[in-house]
Amino acid sequence: MQSIFGTDGIRGKFNEEITYSLAYKVGYALGSTLVKKSPILIGRDTRISGDILLQAITKGINESGNKFINLGICPTPAIPFLIKHQGLSGGIMISASHNPPEYNGLKIFDHNGQKITKNFENKIQKFIKETNPNISVPSKVIPLNTNINLMDIYIKSLIQTMGGENLSGFKIILDTCYGSATACAKEIFQSLGADVRVINDSKNGLKINMKCGSTNLEPLKKALEESHADMGFSFDGDADRVIGIDSKGNVLDGDHILFLWGRELMEQKILTNNLLISTQMANLGFEKAWEKIGGILYRTDVGDKYVHDAIKEKKAVLGGEQSGHILSKINNFSGDGILTALQISKYCKKKNINLNDWLKSSFEPFPQKLTNINFNFNKLNPKTKILIDQTIENFQAIYSDNCRVFIRPSGTEPVMRILVEAKNHKEVHSLSNKITNKLFLEINKIIN
Numbered sequence: 001m002q003s004i005f006g007t008d009g010i011r012g013k014f015n016e017e018i019t020y021s022l023a024y025k026v027g028y029a030l031g032s033t034l035v036k037k038s039p040i041l042i043g044r045d046t047r048i049s050g051d052i053l054l055q056a057i058t059k060g061i062n063e064s065g066n067k068f069i070n071l072g073i074c075p076t077p078a079i080p081f082l083i084k085h086q087g088l089s090g091g092i093m094i095s096a097s098h099n100p101p102e103y104n105g106l107k108i109f110d111h112n113g114q115k116i117t118k119n120f121e122n123k124i125q126k127f128i129k130e131t132n133p134n135i136s137v138p139s140k141v142i143p144l145n146t147n148i149n150l151m152d153i154y155i156k157s158l159i160q161t162m163g164g165e166n167l168s169g170f171k172i173i174l175d176t177c178y179g180s181a182t183a184c185a186k187e188i189f190q191s192l193g194a195d196v197r198v199i200n201d202s203k204n205g206l207k208i209n210m211k212c213g214s215t216n217l218e219p220l221k222k223a224l225e226e227s228h229a230d231m232g233f234s235f236d237g238d239a240d241r242v243i244g245i246d247s248k249g250n251v252l253d254g255d256h257i258l259f260l261w262g263r264e265l266m267e268q269k270i271l272t273n274n275l276l277i278s279t280q281m282a283n284l285g286f287e288k289a290w291e292k293i294g295g296i297l298y299r300t301d302v303g304d305k306y307v308h309d310a311i312k313e314k315k316a317v318l319g320g321e322q323s324g325h326i327l328s329k330i331n332n333f334s335g336d337g338i339l340t341a342l343q344i345s346k347y348c349k350k351k352n353i354n355l356n357d358w359l360k361s362s363f364e365p366f367p368q369k370l371t372n373i374n375f376n377f378n379k380l381n382p383k384t385k386i387l388i389d390q391t392i393e394n395f396q397a398i399y400s401d402n403c404r405v406f407i408r409p410s411g412t413e414p415v416m417r418i419l420v421e422a423k424n425h426k427e428v429h430s431l432s433n434k435i436t437n438k439l440f441l442e443i444n445k446i447i448n
Contacts, residue, residue: 004128005121007303007411011096011105014049018104020137022128023053026092026106027060029127033120034066036089036111041150043071043079044094045180045238046205049104051141053094057106058144059135072146073203075180075239077336078154080113084332085153095180095238098215098323099413101208113332115305155184158339159191161330165346168193171229172345175220177213178204179237185338194345199223209236214243214324214337221249231348231355233341240304241324242337244344246356254278254322255286256362257340261326262318264347266295270317277310277319277327279303280406284421289363303411304335366402368421369432373440375416377409387446395435403427405435416443 004010004017010026012018030040040061044050054070061068069088071078079091089111096103108116108124116124172194176182182203189196199219200212212219214236224232224245232245244252252260258276265271274295278286279302287297298314300306304327307319311333319333320326326340327333348355377385392407403422410417418439420432 003121004125007305008097009093009105009107009115011099011103013102014047014053014104018049018053018106020052020056021135023056023094023106024060024135025128025131026108026124027057028064028131029060029124030090030092030108031061031064031066033123033127034089034111037066038087038089039067039069041069041071041079041083041086041088041091042094043074043076043091045076045096046073046178046182046203046208047094047096047101047104047237048205050094050205052137053104053106054144055138055141056135057092057094069150070144070146071150073180073183074151074154075183075336075338076107077240077331077334077339078151079107080109080115080334081154081157081331082150083109083111084113085157086150093238097238097240098209098213098236100210101206113334115308151184155188157331158184158188158336158342161339162192162342162346165349166193167345167349170231170345170349171195171227172197173220173223173227173229173232174198174201174341175212175223175232175234176201176239177209177235177237178202178207179209179213179235179239181235181239181338185235185239185341188338188342189345192342197223197227197229213237214241217243217245217251220245224249231345233337233344235337235341236324239337240335241321241326242341243324244341244355246359247354248356250356250359252344252355252359254320254324254326255283255365256359257324257326257344258282258318258320259286259290259362260358261328261343261347262290262295263293265318266293271295272315272317275314275316277307277314277316279307279321280408281322281419283322283363283365283368284402284404285363285366302408308333366404366421366423367425367428368419369428371418371420371432371436372410372413372415373418373436373443374414375409375443376414377416384447388443391439391442391446395439403431405431407435407439
């Protein structure tokens with residue numbers, strides 16, 4: 001049986017890969033395998049399919065003999081924080097993160113508030129395989145009570161990370177992208193004294209991530225231009241990542257966040273071995289600039305769980321991904337877009353500097369081009385996978401101090417991602433087109 005788990009839980013199109021039956025089995029499997037028998041916490045983003053999947057999971061948990069608490073619409077990081085804070089046995093977030101509305105997914109957490117290990121995934125997979133067949137979808141969705149008090153605890157915890165610093169005098173725009181951040185982002189920033197404007201702020205699961213949010217920054221750039229705000233932050237569907245924009249429309253991605261935040265921690269001498277953890281997608285310009293100031297950048301495979309594992313292994317205090325998924329010691333290394341946005345805002349206030357000037361002091365990124373080939377690597381047989389892996393390795397050998405190629409199958413979508421970066425745009429485009437076309441032909445030769 002092919003693994004149902006990708007780089008970040010289980011994900012796919014609703015009613016295709018992600019079904020009522022699968023969600024029921026996951027709930028039943030989790031409820032049956034967790035050692036601790038305190039309730040399981042469940043949250044979701046705004047997707048329409050979230051309700052029916054919630055029904056399925058809770059039915060499975062109930063029939064396993066366990067109990068659940070429904071947090072309702074919430075950011076993903078609220079789940080791991082509250083599991084630990086309340087001593088719960090585990091949790092599930094129903095979300096497909098930055099993917100379009102027709103997708104959904106299940107992110108599973110253990111009693112420590114950590115995403116479950118590979119061994120735990122295998123245990124759940126085995127349980128699901130042995131569980132009885134398809135479960136019929138109920139004709140009517142029964143509304144479940146939500147626990148508002150727990151959400152308040154999470155909100156207060158974020159405000160406390162400011163250490164008493166407020167954001168008065170700052171005009172900030174938030175793009176909550178019709179997703180999880182609509183549940184609390186505005187309230188948090190306003191309570192800290194910021195002048196806040198929110199765009200794409202209704203809980204609309206039909207529009208989640210559509211032409212907005214951290215994967216489409218144009219609405220935020222336009223709002224910043226119109227409002228003459230100091231800065232803006234754009235979240236993804238489940239608010240575990242964020243991308244910032246300064247007052248001039250410049251982008252503060254995960255690489256810049258790590259560089260600027262990391263430099264502050266380096267100066268405070270609390271950055272273990274001056275080490276930052278990031279992935280193979282991190283910009284080469286970031287790596288070179290970080291090394292120039294005495295830092296070390298350790299790269300992992302793509303996916304926050306790999307970053308998390310490396311942070312633990314290397315005893316690092318900060319890591320993340322270019323996509324804006326940042327893991328810090330502040331909240332036990334759970335990616336939280338709202339927390340990250342607050343910390344960036346806090347540093348600007350403490351340093352008495354605007355984001356535009358702070359960003360100017362960051363590194364000069366190398367031009368990058370990311371191209372996708374529509375291709376489902378995960379559905380190939382093992383022999384074909386090996387041949388394609390060898391082909392990819394040959395292409396990635398094209399590397400020098402000023403040029404880098406990284407190719408990988410997506411863990412969340414049926415595409416192959418090709419990243420090319422070099423010192424100038426012309427070289428990037430030329431090399432990217434050449435590699436993409438050649439790789440496409442080589443893959444077709446192997447599979448046909």
